[in-house]
Amino acid sequence: MAVRQINNYAEIVFTCSEAVHQNSELVAEEHSIVRVLSGQLKVIESNKTYFFETGETFLFPKNRLARLIKTGKDDLPYRAIIVKLTQDVLKAFYEHKKNEVFTVFKTDAIIPLSKGPLLDSFFASMLPYFDLEYKLPRELSELKIQEAIAILRSINDSMDHILSDFSEPHKINLVEFMERNYMFNMPIEKFGYLTGRSLTTFKRDFKKVYGTTPQKWLMQKRLELARYQLAEKNRKPSEIYLETGFENLSHFSYAFKKQFGFTPSELSKAK
Structure with missing residues:
Protein backbone atom coordinates (compact mmCIF):
# COMPACT_ATOMS: atom_id res chain seq x y z
CA MET A 1 0.00 0.00 0.00
CA ALA A 2 1.04 3.60 -0.42
CA VAL A 3 2.99 5.59 2.10
CA ARG A 4 0.80 7.64 4.42
CA GLN A 5 2.25 10.85 5.77
CA ILE A 6 0.49 13.32 8.05
CA ASN A 7 2.14 16.71 8.05
CA ASN A 8 0.37 19.13 10.37
CA TYR A 9 3.28 21.47 9.91
CA ALA A 10 6.53 20.71 8.13
CA GLU A 11 8.32 20.58 11.49
CA ILE A 12 6.39 17.60 12.91
CA VAL A 13 5.64 14.64 10.64
CA PHE A 14 4.00 11.27 11.19
CA THR A 15 4.91 8.75 8.52
CA CYS A 16 3.46 5.30 7.94
CA SER A 17 4.66 2.93 5.24
CA GLU A 18 2.59 -0.20 4.74
CA ALA A 19 4.87 -1.38 1.96
CA VAL A 20 7.05 -4.35 2.84
CA HIS A 21 10.15 -2.45 1.81
CA GLN A 22 10.55 1.25 1.13
CA ASN A 23 13.73 3.11 0.19
CA SER A 24 14.41 6.84 0.19
CA GLU A 25 17.31 9.28 0.29
CA LEU A 26 17.62 11.83 3.05
CA VAL A 27 19.56 15.08 3.08
CA ALA A 28 18.12 16.91 6.06
CA GLU A 29 18.56 20.67 6.07
CA GLU A 30 17.54 20.74 9.74
CA HIS A 31 18.53 18.61 12.69
CA SER A 32 15.79 16.00 13.12
CA ILE A 33 14.72 13.68 15.93
CA VAL A 34 13.23 10.39 14.71
CA ARG A 35 11.26 7.95 16.88
CA VAL A 36 10.45 4.56 15.36
CA LEU A 37 6.95 3.58 16.50
CA SER A 38 6.86 0.20 14.74
CA GLY A 39 8.82 -1.69 12.12
CA GLN A 40 12.51 -1.29 11.45
CA LEU A 41 14.58 1.51 9.94
CA LYS A 42 17.93 0.84 8.29
CA VAL A 43 20.04 3.99 7.82
CA ILE A 44 22.98 3.66 5.44
CA GLU A 45 25.66 6.34 5.49
CA SER A 46 28.86 6.38 3.47
CA ASN A 47 30.88 4.67 6.18
CA LYS A 48 28.38 3.13 8.59
CA THR A 49 24.99 1.42 8.75
CA TYR A 50 22.52 1.75 11.62
CA PHE A 51 19.45 -0.32 12.53
CA PHE A 52 16.66 1.23 14.62
CA GLU A 53 13.87 -0.87 16.07
CA THR A 54 10.50 -0.10 17.66
CA GLY A 55 10.83 2.41 20.49
CA GLU A 56 14.28 3.63 19.51
CA THR A 57 15.09 7.28 18.86
CA PHE A 58 17.97 9.09 17.21
CA LEU A 59 19.13 12.55 16.18
CA PHE A 60 19.82 12.91 12.47
CA PRO A 61 22.20 15.90 12.07
CA LYS A 62 21.60 18.51 9.40
CA ASN A 63 23.32 18.28 6.03
CA ARG A 64 24.06 14.57 6.40
CA LEU A 65 23.61 12.08 3.58
CA ALA A 66 21.89 8.77 4.19
CA ARG A 67 19.73 6.15 2.56
CA LEU A 68 16.70 5.03 4.55
CA ILE A 69 15.26 1.55 4.15
CA LYS A 70 11.95 1.18 6.00
CA THR A 71 10.54 -2.25 6.67
CA GLY A 72 7.44 -3.51 8.48
CA LYS A 73 7.97 -6.04 11.25
CA ASP A 74 5.85 -8.36 13.41
CA ASP A 75 2.84 -7.78 11.10
CA LEU A 76 3.04 -4.03 11.68
CA PRO A 77 3.93 -1.35 9.11
CA TYR A 78 6.87 0.99 9.51
CA ARG A 79 5.65 4.02 11.48
CA ALA A 80 7.65 6.94 12.82
CA ILE A 81 7.44 10.49 14.10
CA ILE A 82 9.95 13.04 12.85
CA VAL A 83 10.49 16.35 14.63
CA LYS A 84 12.59 18.90 12.77
CA LEU A 85 14.54 21.32 14.94
CA THR A 86 14.18 24.36 12.72
CA GLN A 87 16.86 27.01 12.52
CA ASP A 88 14.46 29.76 13.62
CA VAL A 89 13.43 27.97 16.80
CA LEU A 90 17.01 26.91 17.59
CA LYS A 91 18.32 30.45 17.10
CA ALA A 92 15.59 31.87 19.33
CA PHE A 93 16.35 29.23 21.97
CA TYR A 94 20.09 29.92 22.02
CA GLU A 95 19.58 33.67 21.92
CA HIS A 96 18.36 33.28 25.50
CA LYS A 97 21.54 31.32 26.27
CA LYS A 98 23.92 33.94 24.87
CA ASN A 99 25.61 34.34 28.25
CA GLU A 100 26.65 30.69 28.07
CA VAL A 101 29.65 29.83 25.89
CA PHE A 102 29.49 26.70 23.71
CA THR A 103 32.30 25.32 21.59
CA VAL A 104 30.50 24.60 18.33
CA PHE A 105 31.38 21.45 16.43
CA LYS A 106 29.79 19.44 13.66
CA THR A 107 28.95 15.83 14.35
CA ASP A 108 29.98 13.29 11.75
CA ALA A 109 27.47 10.64 12.76
CA ILE A 110 23.90 9.89 13.68
CA ILE A 111 23.39 10.06 17.44
CA PRO A 112 21.29 7.26 19.01
CA LEU A 113 19.40 8.56 22.04
CA SER A 114 19.07 6.54 25.22
CA LYS A 115 15.61 5.30 26.12
CA ILE A 145 10.27 21.80 19.31
CA GLN A 146 11.51 23.82 22.29
CA GLU A 147 10.53 20.92 24.54
CA ALA A 148 12.49 18.54 22.31
CA ILE A 149 15.56 20.79 22.53
CA ALA A 150 15.31 20.93 26.32
CA ILE A 151 15.05 17.13 26.51
CA LEU A 152 18.05 16.62 24.23
CA ARG A 153 20.13 18.98 26.37
CA SER A 154 19.18 17.09 29.50
CA ILE A 155 20.03 13.61 28.19
CA ASN A 156 23.17 14.37 26.14
CA ASP A 157 25.92 16.72 27.28
CA SER A 158 27.19 17.34 23.74
CA MET A 159 23.91 18.65 22.32
CA ASP A 160 24.60 22.34 22.87
CA HIS A 161 27.79 22.10 20.85
CA ILE A 162 25.89 20.59 17.92
CA LEU A 163 22.57 22.42 18.00
CA SER A 164 24.09 25.88 18.40
CA ASP A 165 25.97 25.58 15.09
CA PHE A 166 24.24 27.81 12.53
CA SER A 167 26.97 27.92 9.89
CA GLU A 168 26.43 27.00 6.25
CA PRO A 169 28.52 24.28 4.57
CA HIS A 170 31.94 25.70 3.67
CA LYS A 171 33.99 24.87 0.62
CA ILE A 172 35.50 21.44 1.18
CA ASN A 173 37.64 18.99 -0.78
CA LEU A 174 35.45 17.96 -3.70
CA VAL A 175 37.26 14.70 -4.48
CA GLU A 176 37.12 13.42 -0.90
CA PHE A 177 33.41 14.22 -0.64
CA MET A 178 32.44 12.67 -3.98
CA GLU A 179 34.47 9.49 -3.47
CA ARG A 180 32.74 9.04 -0.12
CA ASN A 181 29.18 9.87 -1.20
CA TYR A 182 28.73 9.06 -4.89
CA MET A 183 26.26 6.25 -4.17
CA PHE A 184 23.66 8.68 -2.84
CA ASN A 185 21.05 9.52 -5.45
CA MET A 186 20.32 13.22 -5.09
CA PRO A 187 20.26 16.33 -7.32
CA ILE A 188 23.56 17.75 -8.52
CA GLU A 189 22.58 21.04 -6.86
CA LYS A 190 22.63 19.28 -3.49
CA PHE A 191 26.09 17.85 -4.09
CA GLY A 192 27.20 21.39 -4.83
CA TYR A 193 25.59 22.82 -1.70
CA LEU A 194 27.10 20.20 0.58
CA THR A 195 30.59 20.88 -0.82
CA GLY A 196 30.11 24.62 -0.26
CA ARG A 197 29.68 25.53 -3.93
CA SER A 198 27.09 27.04 -6.23
CA LEU A 199 25.90 24.74 -9.01
CA THR A 200 28.01 26.59 -11.58
CA THR A 201 31.15 26.46 -9.43
CA PHE A 202 30.56 22.80 -8.58
CA LYS A 203 30.30 21.80 -12.25
CA ARG A 204 33.37 23.88 -13.14
CA ASP A 205 35.48 22.42 -10.32
CA PHE A 206 34.23 18.92 -11.07
CA LYS A 207 35.23 19.20 -14.73
CA LYS A 208 38.72 20.36 -13.73
CA VAL A 209 39.21 17.38 -11.44
CA TYR A 210 37.49 14.55 -13.32
CA GLY A 211 37.39 15.75 -16.93
CA THR A 212 33.73 14.86 -17.33
CA THR A 213 30.29 15.86 -16.08
CA PRO A 214 29.03 14.90 -12.61
CA GLN A 215 26.15 12.89 -14.12
CA LYS A 216 28.44 10.70 -16.26
CA TRP A 217 30.94 10.18 -13.47
CA LEU A 218 28.25 9.26 -10.94
CA MET A 219 26.70 6.68 -13.24
CA GLN A 220 30.10 5.12 -13.96
CA LYS A 221 31.05 4.93 -10.28
CA ARG A 222 27.72 3.42 -9.25
CA LEU A 223 27.86 0.78 -11.94
CA GLU A 224 31.44 -0.13 -11.03
CA LEU A 225 30.39 -0.51 -7.39
CA ALA A 226 27.43 -2.66 -8.43
CA ARG A 227 29.62 -4.93 -10.57
CA TYR A 228 32.05 -5.36 -7.67
CA GLN A 229 29.22 -6.29 -5.29
CA LEU A 230 27.84 -8.83 -7.77
CA ALA A 231 31.11 -10.36 -8.92
CA GLU A 232 33.25 -10.25 -5.79
CA LYS A 233 30.72 -10.32 -2.97
CA ASN A 234 28.28 -12.73 -4.65
CA ARG A 235 25.30 -10.54 -3.86
CA LYS A 236 22.03 -10.52 -5.79
CA PRO A 237 20.87 -7.61 -8.02
CA SER A 238 17.81 -7.14 -5.80
CA GLU A 239 20.08 -6.72 -2.78
CA ILE A 240 22.38 -4.04 -4.14
CA TYR A 241 20.55 -1.78 -6.60
CA LEU A 242 19.27 0.54 -3.85
CA GLU A 243 22.63 0.68 -2.08
CA THR A 244 24.39 1.65 -5.29
CA GLY A 245 22.19 4.65 -6.05
CA PHE A 246 19.46 3.31 -8.34
CA GLU A 247 15.79 3.98 -7.72
CA ASN A 248 14.43 0.74 -9.17
CA LEU A 249 15.65 -2.64 -10.35
CA SER A 250 14.62 -2.23 -13.98
CA HIS A 251 16.55 1.02 -14.43
CA PHE A 252 19.56 -0.57 -12.75
CA SER A 253 19.44 -3.58 -15.09
CA TYR A 254 19.08 -1.37 -18.16
CA ALA A 255 22.00 0.89 -17.22
CA PHE A 256 24.17 -2.08 -16.22
CA LYS A 257 23.64 -3.87 -19.54
CA LYS A 258 24.26 -0.67 -21.50
CA GLN A 259 27.58 -0.22 -19.69
CA PHE A 260 28.88 -3.80 -19.59
CA GLY A 261 26.98 -5.65 -22.33
CA PHE A 262 25.23 -8.11 -20.01
CA THR A 263 22.61 -7.83 -17.28
CA PRO A 264 23.27 -8.06 -13.55
CA SER A 265 21.36 -11.37 -13.46
CA GLU A 266 23.53 -12.80 -16.20
CA LEU A 267 26.64 -11.87 -14.24
CA SER A 268 25.25 -13.48 -11.10
CA LYS A 269 24.39 -16.70 -12.90
CA ALA A 270 27.90 -16.89 -14.37
CA LYS A 271 29.43 -16.98 -10.89
Missing part, protein backbone atom coordinates in the same frame (compact mmCIF):
# COMPACT_ATOMS: atom_id res chain seq x y z
CA GLY A 116 13.92 7.04 29.02
CA PRO A 117 10.70 8.56 30.32
CA LEU A 118 11.40 12.04 28.93
CA LEU A 119 11.52 10.89 25.32
CA ASP A 120 8.71 8.38 25.83
CA SER A 121 6.34 10.97 27.23
CA PHE A 122 7.34 13.54 24.61
CA PHE A 123 6.42 11.33 21.66
CA ALA A 124 3.35 9.90 23.39
CA SER A 125 2.05 13.44 23.86
CA MET A 126 2.21 14.07 20.12
CA LEU A 127 0.28 11.06 18.87
CA PRO A 128 -3.16 12.65 19.44
CA TYR A 129 -2.12 15.64 17.30
CA PHE A 130 -2.25 13.52 14.18
CA ASP A 131 -5.95 12.88 14.66
CA LEU A 132 -6.75 16.58 14.45
CA GLU A 133 -8.97 17.68 11.59
CA TYR A 134 -7.18 21.02 11.44
CA LYS A 135 -3.59 22.15 11.38
CA LEU A 136 -1.64 22.16 14.60
CA PRO A 137 -1.27 25.82 15.71
CA ARG A 138 2.21 27.09 14.93
CA GLU A 139 2.68 28.31 18.49
CA LEU A 140 2.11 24.78 19.78
CA SER A 141 4.41 23.33 17.12
CA GLU A 142 7.19 25.68 18.23
CA LEU A 143 6.60 24.82 21.89
CA LYS A 144 7.00 21.11 21.13
